[in-house]
Amino acid sequence: MDAAFAFEVLDKAPYITVSFTRADGTPYGVPLSLARTDDKTFYFHCALEGDKLDCIAVNPTVALSAVTKCAPTVGPKDGSFTLQYKSAMAVGKAEIVTDRDEKIEALRVICQRFLPKHMDAFDDAIARSLERTAVVKITLTSLPTGKRKQYDKDGEEMKWQRME
Numbered sequence: 001m002d003a004a005f006a007f008e009v010l011d012k013a014p015y016i017t018v019s020f021t022r023a024d025g026t027p028y029g030v031p032l033s034l035a036r037t038d039d040k041t042f043y044f045h046c047a048l049e050g051d052k053l054d055c056i057a058v059n060p061t062v063a064l065s066a067v068t069k070c071a072p073t074v075g076p077k078d079g080s081f082t083l084q085y086k087s088a089m090a091v092g093k094a095e096i097v098t099d100r101d102e103k104i105e106a107l108r109v110i111c112q113r114f115l116p117k118h119m120d121a122f123d124d125a126i127a128r129s130l131e132r133t134a135v136v137k138i139t140l141t142s143l144p145t146g147k148r149k150q151y152d153k154d155g156e157e158m159k160w161q162r163m164e
Contacts, residue, residue, distance in 0.1 A: 003039075006088035006146035011036060013066035013088075018044070018138070020055035020062055020094075028055055034064070034138070035106075035113040042092070042138040043106035053134060056094045062138060064090040069150075076155030083149065090144035097135040106135045 010016060015031035022028050028051055034042045042064070046052050056062075070085045097103045104126055111122055150158045 001146035001148055003143040003145070005086075005148070006090065006144035007036070007039065009068050009086045009088035009146055010034075010042075010064070010066050010090070010144060012068050016042075016064050016066045018052075018062050018064055018094075020052060021059040022051070022055055023058045028052075033110065033114055035110040037106075037109055039143075040092075040140040042140075043097070043110060044136050044138075045107060045110060046134050046136065048132060048134050052136065053096065056096065056136065060093045060095060061141075062092055062094045064088075064092065064138070064144070069148075073151070076151055084151065086146065086148045086150070088144050088146045090140050091142060092138040092140040094136050094138045097137050100130075102137075103133075103135045104130065106137065107133070 014033070016034045017029050017031045018034070019027055019029035030052065032044045032046075034044045036042050065087070067085055067087045070083065073082050073084045074080070075082050097106060107126065107130075108122060111119060111125075148158075152158055
């Protein structure tokens with residue numbers, strides 16, 4: 001599926017697994033709450049120290065993956081056991097945000113995505129926790145790609161690029 005489809009999956013997924021590489025070369029993947037600001041920029045927040053920041057320091061390349069609409073299904077035409085899903089993958093470079101204004105704006109975008117009804121408490125939360133919160137920016141190095149398996153209302157599998 002195309003980048004527009006992949007962005008839709010990334011925007012709707014409650015968590016996006018971000019995979020890092022540790023200094024010893026072993027993988028480290030963790031589901032995170034990311035928010036996107038444009039077609040190449042995602043943000044997440046974390047503690048000021050830990051595995052994610054250690055990984056970024058030695059290898060800033062990360063992989064993102066997300067799945068939505070995941071449901072075990074019995075194939076409507078042949079009775080096969082299968083899985084309907086929508087998924088997206090992307091690769092980018094991660095960096096710690098050091099600019100105070102960008103950090104606040106990134107946290108605002110994250111809060112607007114996950115807690116839009118509580119934005120009235122945003123300024124107080126920033127005053128309490130900005131100095132003890134890290135913000136990481138992920139800049140995609142290429143457009144994301146998507147995959148899916150879905151059936152239409154007549155039980156036909158919707159092949160590549162066919163929309164509902």
